[in-house]
Amino acid sequence: MQTFDRLVTVYGGSGFIGRHVVRALARRGFRIRVAVRRPDLAGHLQPLGAVGQISPVQANLRYPDSVRHAAEGAEILINCVGILYETGRQKFDSVQGRGAETVARAAADAGARMIHVSAIGADADGRALYARSKAAGEAGVLRQKPDAVILRPSVVFGPEDGLFNRFAALAQMSPVMPLIGGGETRFQPVFAGDVAEAVMAAIDGKAKAGTTYELGGPAVKSMKEIIEFVLATTGRRRPLMTLPFGLAAFQAKFLQYIPNPPLTPDQVELLKVDNVVSAGATADGRTLQGLGIHPQSVEAIVPSYLWRFRRQGQFAEQAR
Numbered sequence: 001m002q003t004f005d006r007l008v009t010v011y012g013g014s015g016f017i018g019r020h021v022v023r024a025l026a027r028r029g030f031r032i033r034v035a036v037r038r039p040d041l042a043g044h045l046q047p048l049g050a051v052g053q054i055s056p057v058q059a060n061l062r063y064p065d066s067v068r069h070a071a072e073g074a075e076i077l078i079n080c081v082g083i084l085y086e087t088g089r090q091k092f093d094s095v096q097g098r099g100a101e102t103v104a105r106a107a108a109d110a111g112a113r114m115i116h117v118s119a120i121g122a123d124a125d126g127r128a129l130y131a132r133s134k135a136a137g138e139a140g141v142l143r144q145k146p147d148a149v150i151l152r153p154s155v156v157f158g159p160e161d162g163l164f165n166r167f168a169a170l171a172q173m174s175p176v177m178p179l180i181g182g183g184e185t186r187f188q189p190v191f192a193g194d195v196a197e198a199v200m201a202a203i204d205g206k207a208k209a210g211t212t213y214e215l216g217g218p219a220v221k222s223m224k225e226i227i228e229f230v231l232a233t234t235g236r237r238r239p240l241m242t243l244p245f246g247l248a249a250f251q252a253k254f255l256q257y258i259p260n261p262p263l264t265p266d267q268v269e270l271l272k273v274d275n276v277v278s279a280g281a282t283a284d285g286r287t288l289q290g291l292g293i294h295p296q297s298v299e300a301i302v303p304s305y306l307w308r309f310r311r312q313g314q315f316a317e318q319a320r
Contacts, residue, residue, distance in 0.1 A: 004029060004030060004031035004050075004052075004053050005031070006029075006030050006031060006075050007030070007031045007032075007033060007073055007074045007075055008025055008030045008031070008032055008033070008074060008075060008076045008077075008078060008203075009032075009033040009034075009035055009070050009071055009074040009076070009077050009078070009112075010022055010025070010032060010033070010034050010035065010078045010080060011035045011036075011059060011061065011067070011070070011077065011078065011079045011080060011081050011103055012035075012036065012079065012080035012081035012082065013032070013034035013035065013036060013042070013045065013056075013078075013080065014034060014036045014041065014042040014044075014045060014056070015080055015081070015082070016156065016158065016160050016161065016162070016192060017080050017082075017117060017153075017156060017192055017195055017196070018034075018080035018081075019044075019045060019048070019160075020158065020192040020193055020195065020196040021078060021080060021195075021196045021199050022034060022045050022048055022049075022054060023048045023196065024193075024196040024197065024199065024200050025200075026048050026049035026050075026053055026054060028200065030053075031053055031055075032049065032053060032054045032055070033055050033057055033070060033074060034054060034055065034056045034057065035056075035057055035058075035059035035066075035067070035070035036056060036057075036058070036059065037058070037059070037060050038058075039056035039057055039058050040056075042056035043056070057069075057070050058070075061081055061094070061095055061098075061099030061100075061102055061103065062089065062094050062095070062098075062099065064102050064105070064106070067102050067103055067106045068106045068109065068110075070106075071103075071106040071107065071109070071110045071112060072110065073110075074110060074112050075112055075113065076112055076113045076114075076115065076203060077103055077104075077106065077107040077110070077112050077113070077114050077115070078114075078115045078116075078117070078199060079100055079103045079104075079114070079115070079116045079117060079141075080117045081095060081096070081099060081100070081103075082095070082096055082117070082119070082134075083095050083096065084130070084162065084267070085256070085261055085264045085266070085267070086129075092129045092130055092132075092133035093129075093133050093136065095133075096130070096133040096134055096136070096137045097132075097133040097136035097137050097140065098136075098140065099137070100116060100118075100136075100137030100138070100140055100141050101137065101140025101141060101143065101144055103116070103141075104116070104140060104141040104142075104143070104144035104145040104148060105144045107144070107145050107148070108144050108145055113147075113148075113203075114141065114145040114147075114148035114149070115148065115149050115151065115199055115202045115203070116137070116138065116141045116148055116149070116150045116151070117151050117153070117195070117199070118134050118137060118138050118150055118151065118152045118212075119131075119134050119152055119153060120152045120153065120154045120188075120214055120215075120216070120275050120276070120277070121134060121270055121273065121275055122134035122135040122137075122138055122152060123135055123273075124136070124139070126269075126273070127269045127272070128266050128267075128269035128270045129266050130266055130267075130270060131269075131270065131273075138150055138212070142210065146210050147209035147210050148209075148210065149202040149207045149208075149209065149210075149211060149213070150211070150212040150213070151195065151198050151199065151202070151212075151213050151215055152212060152213065152214045152215060153190050153195050153214075153215040153216075154187055154188040154189060154190050154214075154215065154216045154217070154275050154276060154277065155187045155188075155189050155190070155275060156189070156190055156191075156192050156195060157189045157190070157191060157192065157217075157298060157301065157302060158191060158192035158193065158301070158305075159304075159305040161192070163189070163226070164226070164230055164298075164302050164305075164306060165305075165306070166262070167226070167227055167230040168230050168233075168234050168306050168309040169309065170262075171230060171231060171234060171236040171238055171309070172236070172309060174238070175238065175239075176238055176239050176240070176241045177227050177231070177238045177239070177240050177241065178240075178241055178242075178243040178248075179223065179224055179227070179240050179241065179242050179243060180223065180243050180245065180248045180268065180271050181223075181243075181244065181245045181248070181271055181272065182224075182242050182244075183222055183223040183224030183227065183240070183242070184222055184223070184224070185222065185223045185271050185272070185273070185274060185275070186220050186221070186222050186223075186274040186275070186276050187220070187221055187222075187223070187226065187274075187275045187276065188216030188217055188219070188220050188221075188275065188276040188277055189216075189217045189219075189221065189226070189298050190215050190216050190217045190288070190295060191217065191295060191296040191301055193296065194215065194217070194288055194293055194295045194296055195215055197288075197291075197293050198213065198215055198288060198291055198293060201291040201292065201293065202291075206291050206292060207291060211286060212281075212286065213281070213286045213287065213288075213290070213291065214277040214278060214281040214286060214287060215277070215287065215288050215295075216276060216277035216287070216288070216295070217295045217296070217297060217298065218295050218296075218297050219297060219298070220276050221298070223271070224240065226298075227240065228240075229298065229299075229302070230306065233302065233303050233306045234306055234309040234310050235310045235311060236309075245268060245271070245272060248263065248268050248271075249265050249268045251263065252264050252265045252267065252268050253265060
């Protein structure tokens with residue numbers, strides 16, 4: 001019978017990036033404790049590993065005792081918790097700011113290594129609350145665990161993503177596709193599986209302790225190029241309409257109250273800043289390539305899950 005001797009706790013392991021991390025850990029033979037707010041909703045993770053290899057437990061970053069309990073006996077703590085908008089008591093500061101530091105404190109108390117998944121948009125002086133909370137989380141992590149490895153991905157894509165899937169769904173319903181700010185904001189989309197491989201590289205000691213890595217895919221794309229790619233892949237023809245930032249912010253004031261809001265004022269602020277790997281990170285080798293990972297392209301992965309948005313399904317001819 002196979003035994004799994006090395007225990008890793010993944011906070012937010014049932015989320016989009018987290019489940020890719022859990023899958024990668026399972027393939028490498030780790031025993032995985034998945035710390036989530038609702039372990040009863042994390043049963044979909046267990047088939048990713050062998051019997052008894054993956055165990056969901058309850059933890060909430062707003063409650064330090066639950067975080068500490070989930071860390072007991074773990075060799076490595078990985079924090080993948082993040083939110084795109086605030087709701088109820090799930091606030092940017094409590095989850096991505098103080099919450100990240102709480103995980104790092106638990107790692108210090110347990111004598112465990114720490115890997116923290118942040119975002120390229122982290123900026124202590126940014127206008128967006130999301131950006132400031134991500135920066136506060138990074139600072140808190142390094143206060144508690146100066147040797148922690150921080151990974152900053154650009155926008156992340158994969159079968160469950162909220163980027164390509166959202167635009168494809170919008171194209172099904174809307175007669176036009178909005179280009180916020182003219183669609184000039186630049187991104188460097190990175191595959192969720194490559195982010196998980198960066199976590200594995202950090203576990204294997206390929207990342208320098210106390211260092212921040214920026215993770216981007218092989219190509220930089222503007223928002224306009226991303227939307228045009230989605231339309232071509234799904235076989236939809238929609239005119240593109242420029243939506244000035246001011247008008248987008250006005251609309252977002254109302255849209256933010258919809259469950260799973262399509263746009264919030266904070267997200268409009270984020271769209272005013274490019275989300276790409278910095279020249280400094282590239283020069284220093286603090287990238288996927290610097291970790292020995294060759295990133296997957298949007299063109300290689302995204303069509304494999306956007307086919308369901310085509311009118312005739314998987315075998316429909318794509319628009320040219």
